Amino acid sequence: MKDYVESFLELLYPEKNTCFFCETHDEAICDRYICKDCERTMKKIVPPICIKCSKPIDLNSHEELCSDCRKHDHSFEMSRSVFFYEGTVKKGIYLFKYYNKPYFYRFFGKCLVDFMEDTSYGRFNLVVPVPLHRSKLRKRGYNQSELLARYISNKTDMPYGDVLKRIKKTPKQSQVTKEDRRKNLINAFDVKKSMAGLLTGKNVLLVDDVFTTGSTADECSKTLIKNGASKVYVITIAR
Ligand SMILES: [Zn+2]
Numbered sequence: 707m708k709d710y711v712e713s714f715l716e717l718l719y720p721e722k723n724t725c726f727f728c729e730t731h732d733e734a735i736c737d738r739y740i741c742k743d744c745e746r747t748m749k750k751i752v753p754p755i756c757i758k759c760s761k762p763i764d765l766n767s768h769e770e771l772c773s774d775c776r777k778h779d780h781s782f783e784m785s786r787s788v789f790f791y792e793g794t795v796k797k798g799i800y801l802f803k804y805y806n807k808p809y810f811y812r813f814f815g816k817c818l819v820d821f822m823e824d825t826s827y828g829r830f831n832l833v834v835p836v837p838l839h840r841s842k843l844r845k846r847g848y849n850q851s852e853l854l855a856r857y858i859s860n861k862t863d864m865p866y867g868d869v870l871k872r873i874k875k876t877p878k879q880s881q882v883t884k885e886d887r888r889k890n891l892i893n894a895f896d897v898k899k900s901m902a903g904l905l906t907g908k909n910v911l912l913v914d915d916v917f918t919t920g921s922t923a924d925e926c927s928k929t930l931i932k933n934g935a936s937k938v939y940v941i942t943i944a945r
């Protein structure tokens with residue numbers, strides 16, 4: 707499906723064979739959007755990881771859960787992230803969100819789809835993005851999580867559903883403590899009225915750019931389950 711949004715985004719693309727991350731020009735880049743040097747610096751998360759939140763755990767640990775997940779339960783079934791949130795990945799996500807470079811969804815979307823295939827993350831009844839508050843959406847012009855969720859849906863043939871809305875404006879989450887972050891997000895989401903019946907019995911894939919404390923994923927999952935969803939699985943670019 708090549709819709710209006712996608713055709714519009716294509717106008718913003720950098721020139722062919724240009725690395726999205728460092729803007730180097732190299733014929734070898736083709737349709738991979740990244741040069742070899744930048745790709746080498748991206749650190750993937752590999753097992754052993756917490757079965758719940760995918761935080762790396764000690765090689766010698768006999769626990770299946772990380773220390774965070776042993777203390778606090780999550781509303782989602784499990785969450786997986788492809789990369790560590792640092793270096794090139796962090797820079798790329800920053801450009802994607804704050805520098806009007808929506809086309810990054812192509813690179814990161816492919817990373818998510820490849821990861822889901824490689825790890826057999828499963829089939830889901832609905833792919834749902836974490837929503838932005840409408841004032842933020844107006845300012846940014848696009849929701850990066852929506853672009854990623856649409857990409858996953860297109861490539862995997864799993865239905866897309868923009869069912870959530872953000873009803874509470876929250877301060878920039880990176881500037882607050884973990885506990886304040888959790889409190890700020892309580893009741894921050896709701897299901898769109900027109901979509902209310904859509905969730906019954908569904909296994910949902912919730913898509914976001916970054917997993918930090920899990921508060922956003924938890925609150926969205928809680929809202930989805932309260933409105934009939936059966937289970938929520940989370941995927942993010944990085945954590
Ligand atoms: Zn590069």
Ligand SMILES: [Zn+2]
Nearest residue numbers: 756759772775
């Ligand atoms: Zn964990």
